[in-house]
Amino acid sequence: xxxxxxxxxxxxVSKRFHLHKEKSLKGRLLGGRRAKEHTExxxxxxxxxLSIPAGSTVGLMGSNGSGKSTLLKIVGxxxxxxxxxxxxxxxxxxxLELGAGFHPDLxxxxxxxxNAAILGMTRQETDRHFDAIVDFSGIExxxxxxxxFYSSGMYVRLAFAVAIHVDPDLLLVDEVxxxxxxxxxxxxxxxxxxxxxxxxxxxxxxxxxxxxxxLCDRAVLLRDGHMAFEGAPRDAIRQLRAGFEEDRRAQEExxxxxxxxxxxxxxxxxxxxxxxxxxxxxxxxGGQVVARVAVDLADVVDRWMMGLTIETAAGQRVxxxxxxxxxxxxxxxxxxxxxxxxxxxxxFADGQYVVRIGIAExxxxxxxxxxxxxxxxxxxxxxxxxxxxxxxxxxxxx
Amino acid sequence: xxxxxxxxxxxxxxxxxxxxxxPQRGLVSGTASSLRDIYRYRELLTLLVRRELRAxxxxxxxGFTWSLFKPIAQLVIYFVVIGKFLGAARNxxxxxxxxxxxLTMWTLFNEIVGGGAGxxxxxxxxxxxxxxxxxxxxxxxxxxxxxxxxxxxLVVVAGTVVAGSVPxxxxxxxxxxxxxxxxxxxxxxxxxxxxxxxxxxxVQHLIEIVIMILFWASPIVYSFSFxxxxxxxSWLEQLYLSNPVTLAVLAFQRGMWAxxxxxxxxxxFPLRLGIALVCSLALLWGSQRVFSRLEGxxxxxx
Numbered sequence: 001x002x003x004x005x006x007x008x009x010x011x012x013v014s015k016r017f018h019l020h021k022e023k024s025l026k027g028r029l030l031g032g033r034r035a036k037e038h039t040e041x042x043x044x045x046x047x048x049x050l051s052i053p054a055g056s057t058v059g060l061m062g063s064n065g066s067g068k069s070t071l072l073k074i075v076g077x078x079x080x081x082x083x084x085x086x087x088x089x090x091x092x093x094x095x096l097e098l099g100a101g102f103h104p105d106l107x108x109x110x111x112x113x114x115n116a117a118i119l120g121m122t123r124q125e126t127d128r129h130f131d132a133i134v135d136f137s138g139i140e141x142x143x144x145x146x147x148x149f150y151s152s153g154m155y156v157r158l159a160f161a162v163a164i165h166v167d168p169d170l171l172l173v174d175e176v177x178x179x180x181x182x183x184x185x186x187x188x189x190x191x192x193x194x195x196x197x198x199x200x201x202x203x204x205x206x207x208x209x210x211x212x213x214x215l216c217d218r219a220v221l222l223r224d225g226h227m228a229f230e231g232a233p234r235d236a237i238r239q240l241r242a243g244f245e246e247d248r249r250a251q252e253e254x255x256x257x258x259x260x261x262x263x264x265x266x267x268x269x270x271x272x273x274x275x276x277x278x279x280x281x282x283x284x285x286g287g288q289v290v291a292r293v294a295v296d297l298a299d300v301v302d303r304w305m306m307g308l309t310i311e312t313a314a315g316q317r318v319x320x321x322x323x324x325x326x327x328x329x330x331x332x333x334x335x336x337x338x339x340x341x342x343x344x345x346x347x348f349a350d351g352q353y354v355v356r357i358g359i360a361e362x363x364x365x366x367x368x369x370x371x372x373x374x375x376x377x378x379x380x381x382x383x384x385x386x387x388x389x390x391x392x393x394x395x396x397x398x
Numbered sequence: 399x400x401x402x403x404x405x406x407x408x409x410x411x412x413x414x415x416x417x418x419x420x421p422q423r424g425l426v427s428g429t430a431s432s433l434r435d436i437y438r439y440r441e442l443l444t445l446l447v448r449r450e451l452r453a454x455x456x457x458x459x460x461g462f463t464w465s466l467f468k469p470i471a472q473l474v475i476y477f478v479v480i481g482k483f484l485g486a487a488r489n490x491x492x493x494x495x496x497x498x499x500x501l502t503m504w505t506l507f508n509e510i511v512g513g514g515a516g517x518x519x520x521x522x523x524x525x526x527x528x529x530x531x532x533x534x535x536x537x538x539x540x541x542x543x544x545x546x547x548x549x550x551x552l553v554v555v556a557g558t559v560v561a562g563s564v565p566x567x568x569x570x571x572x573x574x575x576x577x578x579x580x581x582x583x584x585x586x587x588x589x590x591x592x593x594x595x596x597x598x599x600x601v602q603h604l605i606e607i608v609i610m611i612l613f614w615a616s617p618i619v620y621s622f623s624f625x626x627x628x629x630x631x632s633w634l635e636q637l638y639l640s641n642p643v644t645l646a647v648l649a650f651q652r653g654m655w656a657x658x659x660x661x662x663x664x665x666x667f668p669l670r671l672g673i674a675l676v677c678s679l680a681l682l683w684g685s686q687r688v689f690s691r692l693e694g695x696x697x698x699x700x
Binding site for chain 2: 004005006007009017054055073075076077078079080085086087088089090092094096097100101103105106110113114117118119120122123169197198199200
């Protein structure tokens with residue numbers, strides 16, 4: 001493939017919002033100076049520089065309010081940046097809300113045409129794709145019914161079907177990929193994949209680390225309107241989680257400063273061992289992993305539980321279990337405790353895996369968690385790829 | 399095959415120029431790019447007009463015919479109360495046709511401004527989620543108003559046929575000019591007000607009152623002869639005649655109301671019409687510039 005041209009370049013973009021704005025004429029006239037003082041500036045984005053090459057799939061990540069949706073809207077020219085410039089080429093389709101512009105009193109058919117026109121399709125194009133759209137949505141028998149009688153599932157399916165048939169060079173997606181039932185979701189994902197193969201660029205906002213790790217080849221992490229990280233999705237996910245963990249710690253500290261509960265305990269050590277008690281870093285397929293976790297709890301804690309999750313390096317959850325699920329009651333009360341998880345056969349395929357450990361009160365809040373408590377690598381000699389390794393015999397029958 | 403798909407896409411993209419996004423600020427280039435944008439979305443515009451009309455008479459069994467009942471009811475009221483009780487009809491020949499042509503013109507203006515001013519706010523769902531040239535929303539109100547006007551116009555024509563005074567003179571040329579003037583002036587106001595309305599919701603209520611006042615500031619239910627008789631060509635009368643809607647109403651009546659051909663009429667009327675049209679066009683341009691200045695923040699203000 002020739003080197004891809006940039007499809008979006010964002011230079012020095014900042015966005016300021018005014019909060020608490022008095023909207024009425026009275027407020028403006030009578031409030032005068034006072035109204036000015038009441039407005040508060042809030043920088044949703046600060047000095048964002050970003051360029052996205054055509055054909056890539058980029059995930060925008062960040063906690064709530066970090067500015068990722070704002071950035072997506074600026075790229076989609078739905079809002080204007082306060083400073084800076086966004087350059088773009090090619091045809092754009094923005095999927096920020098499914099069925100934006102659907103009118104409840106119009107039939108499905110009329111809404112398809114209306115929505116397609118909103119997304120920039122001409123009437124001829126819509127005519128050409130109409131059957132495919134209806135087919136994709138799977139609601140042929142209701143297409144001439146008014147949309148207000150649709151179930152919410154039918155509504156989003158039709159909307160998604162329209163959006164996916166626009167022929168964009170650049171698709172902006174905001175948290176809308178999880179719609180419909182499972183077969184429909186799979187259909188959507190397949191469609192996104194074929195979009196990628198056709199060299200379309202996708203920029204998506206997602207809270208799902210799985211989704212970003214799975215779909216994207218690049219990720220941008222935003223924190224409080226600043227670009228905190230740009231690079232491989234797995235690193236971005238790790239940073240995002242580290243950020244959450246930091247926030248949680250900070251909150252804990254604030255709470256103890258305020259003389260409230262105080263720190264309720266922490267994970268003191270996590271070790272991955274072999275049966276003989278030696279440290280492991282690498283195991284073969286089907287090997288054993290023993291995780292030994294030591295914690296130190298404060299006296300305020302009564303019932304508590306511990307959880308273990310194994311993820312791929314890209315952040316996809318492979319397996320998770322906790323003591324509550326397993327029906328095991330841990331010893332109550334404060335002081336040091338030690339818990340051991342033994343996984344006698346780990347059937348994972350080749351790759352690096354991350355172990356997360358968390359402890360929480362039952363019922364109640366998280367006490368402590370280690371996002372990357374330990375990592376191990378599985379070395380496999382068999383061909384094939386995926387998360388699980390399965391012995392496969394292939395016979396040529398004819 | 400898909401690889402070549404991707405490749406041709408890359409090659410095509412590489413040839414496209416990187417363009418800044420969103421509405422442009424320049425006075426001339428900005429207008430040109432806005433017009434291009436609107437033209438690109440012309441199909442959407444017709445669909446939005448249709449949506450507006452469909453939605454208005456949704457699920458009613460008489461549907462579209464309802465759009466006729468309101469002006470007819472108005473006609474009956476004004477004909478009976480003002481024409482007969484107050485005696486205005488005595489000096490005005492064919493009073494029904496006179497009132498209905500005035501009302502037709504007025505309804506057009508009213509629907510363009512009244513509907514257009516709220517158009518951006520009532521489509522906030524779309525404004526916040528999709529990029530469109532936002533002008534399409536007020537413009538779709540203009541389109542819907544024009545469709546309604548078309549129907550009413552047919553009623554006026556039918557009325558003249560029934561009354562036996564079909565207007566068939568050169569004065570008919572005033573009709574398209576009158577319509578053009580109302581459309582241009584009304585659209586200019588609708589664009590401006592729909593944008594301001596996003597920031598100051600009071601505008602919507604203000605408009606209702608101003609429109610009510612303007613209704614009586616044009617010779618719709620009383621004839622121009624009363625005004626002329628009372629103001630006797632003073633500067634107040636000139637002020638009265640500087641209202642584009644008044645001029646459009648007068649021009650439309652001149653065209654459609656054959657029985658009123660001998661009624662008093664402002665001097666230098668074509669010149670006044672021309673000036674009003676030019677001023678309205680300038681206002682339309684200015685409104686569009688203001689609109690594109692303000693539209694950048696629509697999504698966050700709604």
